Amino acid sequence: MFANGFKGKNVLVGLTGGIAIYKVCELIRKFKNSGANVKVILSKGAEKFVTPLLFASLSGQKAYTEEDFFKPTGEILHIELANFPDVVVIAPATASFIAKLASGQADELLLSTLLATKAPVYIFPAMNTNMWEHPATQRNIEILKTWGYRIYEPASGILACDTTGKGRLPEVEEIFETLQAHFVKKTLLNHKVLITGGPTKEYIDEVRCITNDSSGKMAFLLAKEAYYRGAEVYLIWGGKDLPGVFPRINEFLGIPYPKVFPVSTTKEMLEVAKRIFPKCRLAIFAAAPCDFRPKTAFKGKLKKQEVLTLDLELTEDIAKTLSSQKKPDQITIGFALENPENLEKYALTKKQEKNFDLIVANPISTLSAEISDFIVFTPKDKLYFNQVSKDYLAKVLFDLVGV
Ligand SMILES: Cc1cc2nc3c(=O)[nH]c(=O)nc-3n(C[C@H](O)[C@H](O)[C@H](O)COP(=O)(O)O)c2cc1C
The missing domain is CATH 3.40.50.10300 (CoaB-like)
Incomplete structure (x- = not known):
């Protein structure tokens, strides 16, 4: 009784190469402060925006990049990472990442891990409105939905590219709350x-x-x-x-x-x-x-x-x-x-x-x-x-x- 939902839970965060990546620093801190055990994987694109040092410091654990994927350490990293989480969060999710996942590609550590995991995956897309509305992106989103990925539609507002429309990463509090809800037992369904x-x-x-x-x-x-x-x-x-x-x-x-x-x-x-x-x-x-x-x-x-x-x-x-x-x-x-x-x-x-x-x-x-x-x-x-x-x-x- 009275348990905090995140305490002791394993949360895997996948970062991809969008400007909204800056918001996710705060999210990782919040997960960690709530008692979650957080691991981070950076996509190739994410590494162009940020270095793993920041995320290792925030999560208190090694942050993984492409460099780790093919290291001859004797462990199969993407399978280890796939078996780790109670839940996976991809934020921000780029159009490119969504397209690759929808076509089953596994040529990166993050994608291989996602194909190998059985944990529920929450995806928070963030991109320019035209990119979001493009039929290719919309088709890919529909495919991922039918496979059980939980796609959280982007918010509307002012975007980093100085336009206004749909494509914003929701506020950190909203993402955090979504994951918070994930760990609450559904005792009132149908009531x-x-x-x-x-x-x-x-x-x-x-x-x-x-x-x-x-x-x-x-x-x-x-x-x-x-x-x-x-x-x-x-x-x-x-x-x-x-x-x-x-x-x-x-x-x-x-x-x-x-x-x-x-x-x-x-x-x-x-x-x-x-x-x-x-x-x-x-x-x-x-x-x-x-x-x-x-x-x-x-x-x-x-x-x-x-x-x-x-x-x-x-x-x-x-x-x-x-x-x-x-x-x-x-x-x-x-x-x-x-x-x-x-x-x-x-x-x-x-x-x-x-x-x-x-x-x-x-x-x-x-x-x-x-x-x-x-x-x-x-x-x-x-x-x-x-x-x-x-x-x-x-x-x-x-x-x-x-x-
Ligand atoms: C300055 C800049 C900002 C970008 N912002 C976004 C974005 O917000 N959303 C998106 O889908 N792609 C964005 N892109 C494009 C992605 O970074 C690009 O498609 C990249 O290949 C994605 O790699 P990843 O999926 O491995 O992270 C941006 C690119 C640049 C150069």
Whole structure:
């Protein structure tokens, strides 16, 4: 339980000769810092851009080049390297490399290793838009897909050749996350998961509103973890922009990309949640809905002197409303953000009142924090987590409810 996906895993990184090679330095560092055992092979083209010294230093291991391929050392290097990885990452992948692999060529160390390996291979192409769109490249990509290679389509944006279009290597974080997802057990395949996140807003007039400081980060991380576990994710989102991107792993997993439903008020959040909740295996109420709203929302913009007192009423209680519809096979998780003195007491009352299977009690300081203290009440236990990241907690919660 609670394992970091990369720890002890063998990752083989193949570098080929594209300008985006500079981004991969950071990627290798991230793999290494996450506990992976990383080996690097440079293609002939890659050696024209960089030297192996940099990658040996970053990975902490010898970085292999063409010079090593035919060395009379008594070992068969490409077979040793082919047997090493749990996963192979080719980034950036040039048009030339893709063409050679699609035609089964093995005249380089990297290509021979790829033909000999049984490990899953993720390929991140990066090139000029015209090169990407060329029928030869597109045909080669289709061939590789049919052979089970996981091709991560390039991103769109400004390219190194000063043009704009499709062909960029995705950001390092996105590549890293894609591989992170690879090592997550697909415990939620064929299940739907609902997550509410972010603050809601209640309008005083057409300009001003009551809201709160929730960043929605916890909900986003929970949505990501559910997606990595193979779930069909519905994120009902009251915040502004999401605090990150979901990597495009849906094609490899054969699942839909997470659906995000932007909402504004607590009532809107409830209406969307009501539609989605009945079909979900798991629902996580991680939003910070506004508990009060003005009884009257004024038209236009109030002048300073017009209103001095706001008449408020309670908004809908989303989790409580849905708890009455909860079926025996549905699991619900709630969050309680409370003052420290009554944190545990209020969290337990809330857990009972809303029929949650699990509740996370967190202090007010959690609102926009990266790390925090959490107390988790499971059906049987009370668990204390001191100063852990929201990312870590997100993974733990799924394990604790057994999905
Ligand atoms: C400055 C420069 C930048 C290049 N950038 C790319 C690129 O981003 N993508 C690509 O597919 N090819 C690019 N190429 C072409 C490849 O380097 C070339 O096809 C090379 O033979 C690839 O070798 P490899 O596949 O062994 O790495 C570039 C070439 C040069 C000179």
